[in-house]
């Protein structure tokens with residue numbers, strides 16, 4: 001794992017990067033899935049979305065990346081309206097979804113065969129790209145596994161590779177939908193550090209969707225709590241802990257208090273649901 005300096009690496013630009021201007025989305029005539037979302041994510045910020053199941057966290061992501069268009073309101077990313085799928089995003093999901101017939105290295109390199117300008121450059125600059133992929137694999141502790149196939153890797157190793165794949169084309173926006181949800185607690189905590197290191201080195205903007213409140217509190221600068229359907233932002237919490245964060249933080253009373261508050265907030269939403 002790479003060593004990290006002891007500064008807070010979040011860029012201090014404060015420049016708006018993702019802006020939702022009173023955005024709602026109705027998939028069909030059953031009403032809004034998310035409603036009146038109005039928020040700004042600054043460049044290099046690490047934000048987490050938490051909320052009860054079905055509140056619209058994944059819908060938020062799909063809107064951010066242009067996979068769906070809002071029914072009302074306006075979304076801009078890096079100052080431009082989002083009218084279709086964005087090239088500047090990288091994504092990782094709960095399942096690593098690596099292609100079983102490709103080696104780890106070839107899985108990580110896959111976006112380069114699809115996303116421009118890398119696609120046009122790949123043949124001529126393959127050596128540089130391989131070097132870059134190997135560097136990423138080393139950062140996540142997978143050096144030595146470049147030629148292994150996904151079925152030869154543990155779940156945690158596969159997820160490390162999938163994070164490398166999400167980052168190989170230098171996305172400015174990293175979307176993570178429950179990326180560690182299927183992993184055991186130890187592996188998950190290890191990968192928090194891996195992700196924090198990568199983020200501090202490369203300063204991309206991160207949108208993390210998670211059910212794990214400790215994960216949100218450990219990783220994020222800002223946590224948005226969403227209501228039950230139709231999903232609205234009902235709370236925005238700044239996370240005050242300095243970076244780099246270490247696992248000891250999770251045993252402090254400040255950390256427990258934050259997680260407890262978030263849990264209570266989500267508990268109260270769930271209760272409303274059953275009344």
Ligand SMILES: Nc1ncnc2c1ncn2[C@@H]1O[C@H](COP(=O)(O)OP(=O)(O)OP(=O)(O)O)[C@@H](O)[C@H]1O
Pocket residue numbers: 027028033052053054055056057058059060229
């Ligand atoms: N393609 C779709 N067509 C119709 N309805 C959809 C579609 N995708 C999601 N929905 C509905 O929109 C609402 C929000 O779904 P979404 O997947 O965004 O929630 P979520 O908070 O990510 O859920 P979970 O925490 O369970 O993963 C849900 O009621 C869901 O049934």
